[in-house]
Amino acid sequence: MELWRITYFTVLTAAGATVLMLPPGLLLAWLLARREFRIRVVLDTIVSLPLVMPPVATGLILLLLCSPRSAIGRLLEAAGLEIVFTWKAVVLAMTVMGLPLFVRTARAGIEQVDRRYEAVAATLGATPLRVFFTITLPLAFPAVLAGAVLGFARALGEFGATIMIAGSIPGVTRTLAVAIYSYTETGRDREAALIVGVSASIAFAALWLSNRLAARVATPTRKERASGTPAGLHG
């Protein structure tokens, strides 16, 4: 039945987008949480833009970037990569719109990790990369996971940017959100209502899970630390 096909497609692309968000998202979250550098505020702002701009605006920017008229578009064409009006555009839109949410949540989690653990790990010979994967990430894991779930939920409900760059092609780029719009535009109100129900249920489940995970963020690192006056690592 078409509804289940659309649901499956939406969940699959949203999951793909979530996975795609992780490497750049973790890097950005770590940079913003741990590193001082001059353009830090600028970077933070750019990363947060899709959260604040109208999604169609973000979609339009993506469309212009991927069109054969732009420099990037020409590169893509040369590489034989077609993005606009394909499932790749769906994943791209979802990734771009979900990334800021993931970065915000993951960053907060990383900031909560006690830097002393990272410093001690370094004295024990761990390179910054090893410190990140063996100390920072495990200790920030609940927040990172909550961020991923949030990013996934956002990807599931993504509409504005998606319709701009992927359109609403039945069986090819029609996600749940896009289908609701298309169906109401063409008078298929009852089917649209059904999809609204499915979307709402999935979103509810995802948000509930994210909140449960986020609640576990602050507690584990604090309670297991030895008591005593803090080492003067910062003077």
Add this chain to the structure above:
Amino acid sequence: MILLDFTLHQGAFTLDVHERLESRVTALFGHSGAGKTTVLDSIAGLRTPSSGTIAVGERVLFASDRRVNVPVYERHVGYVTQDVALFPHMNTRHNVLYGRRRGERLALESVAAMLEIDALLDRRVSQLSGGERQRVALARALMSAPEVLLLDEPLAAVDLELRRRILPYLERVRDELGVPIIYVTHDRAEVHAFADHVIRLDRGRVVASGLASETLESLIPNP
């Protein structure tokens, strides 16, 4: 031989150290705020001096004139901080093994035996007592085969009875492993019991430096 010849400015505070350490155990003694922890941080690479040189044996860890600043993870420094900071998401064994370098022969069994933590290895960090955490942290630092051991008030948070029990472990480390130790404390008794050489710091400057037995007696105030 450890060379500490550097200056570190931080706001209104200036740390000025020019010492050659040749003993097995050097105690850094002084009131809080004197800069003792900052000295340890500088040796470990967690703080960067404004100028000067820091060397451990043949290795130069920091030399401002030659733009040398070895990153923390390459300094081979064993650092037991004041709050111990055992990794809460790993059990004792994984904590102790975290810093083990490939090719280093130091065996877990001998270190665990020396510090009597064999029975603790499979426990979660949260299940350890204060004294046990100290010994585990010490074992963790030792297992990274350091060229110098930095201990920041290791007995400060520990009661008198426990102190008497832990001191022998420190002595064992000193005697059996041959790794030079720099030891921060504000307790005279510890200095007396454990250190060969004492450096007294007051507001960032060295006001006394010499053999433990002698220096303690002379309370030269900073003019």
Add this chain to the structure above:
Amino acid sequence: MPRVLMALWVGLGVAAVAPTEVLVSAAISLTDALEELGPMHTASGGATIRFNFAASNVLARQIVNGAPADVFISADEAQMQVAEKAGAVIGSTRVDLLGNRLAVLATASLAGRIKDARSLLQPDVRRIAIADPDAVPAGVYARQYLQAARVWDEARTRVVPVGNVRAAVAAVDGGNVQAAVVYESDATTARNAVLAFVVSGPEAPKIVYPAAIVTASQHRADAERFLQFLRSARAREVFTKHRFVPLGGFD
């Protein structure tokens, strides 16, 4: 509930605005022509005309749901039927205003190789934009044409349905699709895409733009005056200029 809100909105509008405004909901393909004709009408003493452009099926739904339009100009009879069946337009005021023809636009590099429906099946024509073939008139006409030309089944997989006919123009203009089936009147609005051919002959669908006065209109007299103006010689000149085919009418 929407009707109450609409009535409130209309009431406020009437109270706030002194000169008479006539709201015309018109198919989006009429944008350029009507934006020229509106001020012309006002300049010669008529009411101020405001326009609401969208795909005709969207407009029909709005009007059926009580949107405060005065005139409805649809790009096909089907959507006008929708409005008439719901009693949202006054049947006796309905007139066939314009005709149109379909045209195929293509990217500059491909236009020379696209001469007819069959040539749309070339492998280089990877995607073809049309308005939504389920409900938007331009899309319905496009589908009818491609079906009549017996290429619809093969072409379906490369068809990209978009929201309205101007979106189809934008898609081929931007190079994201290689061809688009739009109205002949839209061909001149394309900036980068090129007219490949105009659809004519037996396969060409009959395109009619009906217009009617909205039942709930508060400015019936002014609305009728504008509709009359649209059928005058001056208006017909403008429509022809924009490549529409004026139907019936008088001086």
